[in-house]
Amino acid sequence: MKTYSFFFIINFYFAAALSGQTIRCEATVDRTTIEAGETFTLSVEVSGDDVDVRGIPELPALKGIELLYPNPGESTSIQIINGRKSESKSFQFFLRASQTGRWTIPPIKVHNAGTEYQTQPITIEVVGKNSSGNAGSAFGSEADVFFAGVASKKEAYVGEQVMVEFRIYSRVPVTQYSPTKVPNFPGFWAEEFPLKEPIQAERVTINGKTYSSYTIKRMAVFPTHSGSLKIEPAEIECELRIPRKNRGGLFDDFFTPFNDPFGEVVTKKFLSDTIRIRVNELPSQGKPSDFSGLVGTFDVKTTVDKTQLKTGEAVLYRVEIYGVGNIKSVDAPENPFNEEFEKYPVKSSDEILKNGNVVSGKKIFEFVAIPRTSRMYEIPGYTVSYFNPETKKYEFQSSPSHTLTIEQGSGMTAGGSLSKEEVALIAKDIRFIKTSAENLMITRGPVYTRWWFILLWLGPLGLTVVAFVYQxxxxxxxxxxxxxxxxxxxxxxxxxxxxxxxxxxxxxxxxxxxxxxxxxxxxxxxxxxxxxxxxxxxxxxxxxxxxxxxxxxxxxxxxxxxxxxxxxxxxxxxxxxxxxxxxxxxxxxxxxxxxxx
Amino acid sequence: MIRIFVWLSLAASAISQVSEAPESVFERAGELYRTKRYAEAEAAYQELLSHGNVSYEVYYNLGNSCFKQKKYGYAVFFYEKALRQAPGDEDIFFNLELTRAHLKDQIIIPPDFFLFHYYRLALYFFSIDTLAIAVIVLWNLLLLMLLIKLFFQHRPRLFNFALYGIVLIFTLSAYAFVARVYIDSTKEEAIILNGVCDIKSEPDPAAATVFILHEGAKVEIRSAADEWFEIRLVDGKVGWVRRGDVGIL
The missing domain is CATH 1.20.120 (Four Helix Bundle (Hemerythrin (Met), subunit A))
Structure with missing residues (x-):
């Protein structure tokens, strides 16, 4: 069972594997939307292979935000990857949003080994305290928590991407949750999006109430067939901390619910709704014959590793189809090489990228072939056709063709395509030229067309006949x-x-x-x-x-x-x-x- | 009269200056071959071809020059040409066999009845000229012996044996000679010269490709139409090929 910890008192930032010799200096906040009066953390992290920070980063004057403790928490981490050391040092400042509005934390100066670095400015938004939140009766009860699955679209085409998110909406702190029933997605190709850790709370207002919304699961789903498809509900178990209700008003300001260590802990199960999506068939009008079911926007790029080559030398033809959408539906292109090539099975690889709310990626097909004969060979261009759900039309992109110039390679390197017996023969050489010719130029035709041949044929015959007759x-x-x-x-x-x-x-x-x-x-x-x-x-x-x-x-x-x-x-x-x-x-x-x- | 003679001798010297004697071209080509300048050697031998009919040595050397340049189709073509003139030359046989090992198309020849194989071997054992001379010598000998039989009552005892023997040898060689002359004048063969050759179902570039032949493949020409030849493979496949893609033997 996976357990996620929602809030960190001190954030440990582990140094990522750093490449290069540079020092990186970054400032981050644990969340950018903050309710007035709430505390939040500002981290300043210096990382690189030569970290030597002297003193504490100077925090500039802040507007609308106050520093809770002058001394920040410090943490250091050292990593050695492939024999290379990388260090990171981070400082955590605890701040409180004091006034509503948009505030900017200006660049923070950091001194590292005598050089001054600056962080990027950060903008935060401090929202006003919910009015109902102040009413003691409504503040923090089990009814203030619900769980929902949200689809970005109610209607989609086959193969079109739909985002599905499962969120916990809560007005009380959720200390832990664990999914007890994970939905499956029959009729869909589903890609799960990684969640940013720690899970960030988002402020949303539903029916005039401000909720903290935690997205605990993000999926991109692609319907694989038409009809009314449904996604079964998911179930989770949450550990909630219900604050004590009869607190004096004075303390309310002081002990914000999130920091109250004395809340009552309640465990409860929540069930999301069934999500229904109507999936439409792709229009048949204008459907290209080679359409393989791609929906989105795509492009294609083809390359050959060389255009001048010799027989017996391998050539790599690469088709890269990339774009946004259900990239996995691409069929392997037909092998562009004919029988004059020694062909190898196509090698395909794909890379799925999940950026923001879209699934994009590329699929690469690699064809390796060894030409057996010398000639000019043209690899025709490749056309990828797809359905664009934005324009609701079929579109296509083509790559140019490639011309290979194949020259005769040396016989030995082509050995792979010859049988053993032939190689044995090839190892021998032809016999030498004739150095002399008796009659170089033949001025006469074959013997049997010459006059003396006819004479020697018919003459004696005549003589014999005469002799016979005489006798x-x-x-x-x-x-x-x-x-x-x-x-x-x-x-x-x-x-x-x-x-x-x-x-x-x-x-x-x-x-x-x-x-x-x-x-x-x-x-x-x-x-x-x-x-x-x-x-x-x-x-x-x-x-x-x-x-x-x-x-x-x-x-x-x-x-x-x-x-x-x-x-x-x-x-x-x-x-x-x-x-x-x-x-x-x-x-x-x-x-x-x-x-x- | 003297003027004409002077003019003639001048013209003769001019010609001899412009065109090299075939023997010296042959020598030069051999030298180029020896120094491994095969393309130039080939060009020199080709020059001899333009002079007229050349002996099998030139074709053989041309075949060698092409082989060294890995132009196997042309090599086969020239070796076959040489073999037509000198079917008994072992060097040509050897090099042709070696070149064939480099060819892409290993056309399976339907196996002959073994007697037929020997028959063909015997038929092609001598060149046509050798056969012609043999036939004419035997013919004269035969007639001479008939005359002896006619006019001389008293003959050596083995005379009749010798006569029957000569009749037999004469019949065989005359048959071979006539068969060869007949085949040469009726059967036309060609070699695919280009690397890869699409054989079409009709004499039309847009027609379907029936099969593909690679350089060095031997085909029989059945008929011709415009720029096309109808060809037939040993294994029975038939199709059309452009004239420029083949070399007629």
Whole structure:
């Protein structure tokens, strides 16, 4: 359970982490609206890394305010952050507002290590004492306290910011409070605002009564859908100090209720009301297609970390959308890089700022990509469209486009995008150039279009054809002669036989046998188409066998030839009977042979 | 007559002064490359290109100069050009493979039937000129042997074997030669030169981008229209690309 202490007798100001070498000198009051007669604290704080305050700050002459004690309370704090010392010293003056009106505390001089510093002037407002407050009967009762939730708007658009504050209104001192039931905010995106500590009281007049109002919770809520949305009541438990009622009038002035240590302490629970907000749908008229639900006022800024780069080098494209409103509703922009880049998932971060009553902030999207190819690449501008609840119109802001000039980087740095195998290959280098060329300039076309190619193709072909035709012609010629001889073979043989018969009858046996032998071989040679001269008996026999002549006939033929040879070359040639029979035999053989061939 | 001759010789000397001999440009470019002034080396080799058709060495060296400047698209283009002339050169193969490792698009080629793979390997093993010369030599040999067979009755015993062997080799090389000539004259390929290239569905800059190709990707050209080429990837994707974004092989 959180417990807040409302009022400090002595305020301790802790030195914030100070940066820089300077000395800071500040004057603050615990509240700027003060009821006449009330006491308040003025703090003068000197902080820095070399605090050496001599003496007490001189308080100038004050108008409408009186100093209660001449000696201020002092406090010192030392902090060491990251090895650096920072000190702060503060002085607390207790003052009382004596007269109503607006008063200014002029600058206060402080001497620190021989240098004089001045604080900023402070303006305070002293309000008159509430008239009813003076009436003893109404002064300080439990009925003078209530708890309420207040919305800044009763009607809003989806996504429009609505401030919700929970406040305690009280006319008696509230020493402690603790929330017992914290409302939740269904249908809203809620951002809690930090409270200034210590919680400052505000003077408000409700129905003619002056109340101290303590804001104990501040929320900015953004409806996420339309309809009648409600915020459930919150509940707190308060410790109140009810002053004693029957005090003498004289003491009233003296013991202000806030300082009265003798009040009766009462604990009570308070419940706030249900807050209803009517949430309207955003108008459909003029709604941009890329509208992502932003309501408020926004702007966009895009940057690239470099516009000249090499392949394999990473480039960062940053889209920053900033403005007032529900910044968290921004959708991530489309990745502006195409497939020629090695892309990484978008990184987004947001920063919500709560200043005064508005939620503002920025959302940053970062795209990292590594180009793989060298070329000019244009990243188109980004347009953020939003609904402005002030003008009740859709508006948009655009950023300019960026042009990247990507050059070819060295192959080694691009290694990340290549596979291992390719890297292994790249490590090798190409082979060296050719240092000489046989025929540098080619003046002629390919071989097959040159004249000598055609000549070598067709020339020999022609020659061969001619040779073939000639050979054929010759063969034809020869064949014709053979045919003629064949046809003439039988008459020739008969002719020769007749000749031989005459020679036989004339007893010219020598010539007779020669003629008969010629007849024998001549017939075969003509019939078979072979030259007669030099015809050997063996060849004749084999050729006759090829012709499938009867063996008997071949035998007769050979015998006849042998008979002729014997007769021609032996001396036994004078036997006429023999000659007659030999002639008959040869005649018969030639006749049979002529038939067979 | 003498005057004309003087004029001609003057003109010839003027030309030789204005334009450096290709050999000296080649030498100069090589020196620039050696001193790591790759951009200047590339410019010098490009100068040779403007003279007319150059040998594969120039394309190869151009590819190297572009590679060193990390212009991988151009490097692939020039290596491919060199490979067309000298398909058997191992250096070109090596450097092309190395350059391909730097490319963004690793187009998955649908795997061929392994025989088809060897078929293609065999088909592209020799250059067209080598094939042409082989074919013409074999052709003449073949005809010679036919003549021998025709006119000489008495032939060595292995003559027929040799003849059949030559017929077989001739048939294969003639097929390869004809196939290569046919492919060269009908199939047109190109390399994407620019870093990134949007391939459109229609020959219109406002058309939808079907896919993106990066430098060095090899495409087949199917048709042309105005400033556009219709291209086809090995894996079957089809789209339109601006003429200026590709280099025709």
């Amino acid at each position: 054929r012609y010759q063969a034809q010629q020869n064949a014709d002669i053979v045919k003629l001889k064949y046809r003439k073979a039988s008459p020739m043989a008969k002719k020769r036989l007749n000749q031989a018969e005459k020679l036989m009858k004339a007893q010219k046996l020598d010539t007779f046998y020669t003629e008969v032998a010629k007849t024998l071989t001549g017939l075969i040679a003509d019939k078979l188409g072979i030259p007669e001269a030099g015809l050997m008996t063996d060849t004749l026999v084999s050729m006759l066998r090829e012709k499938k002549i009867d063996e008997q006939l071949i035998g007769d033929y050979i015998t006849c030839l042998q008979l002729c040879d014997q007769a021609r070359f032996s001396f036994d040639r004078n036997v006429p009977e023999k000659v007659e029979s030999v002639y008959e035999r040869i005649r018969e053989t030639i006749f049979n042979m002529d038939k067979a061939l």
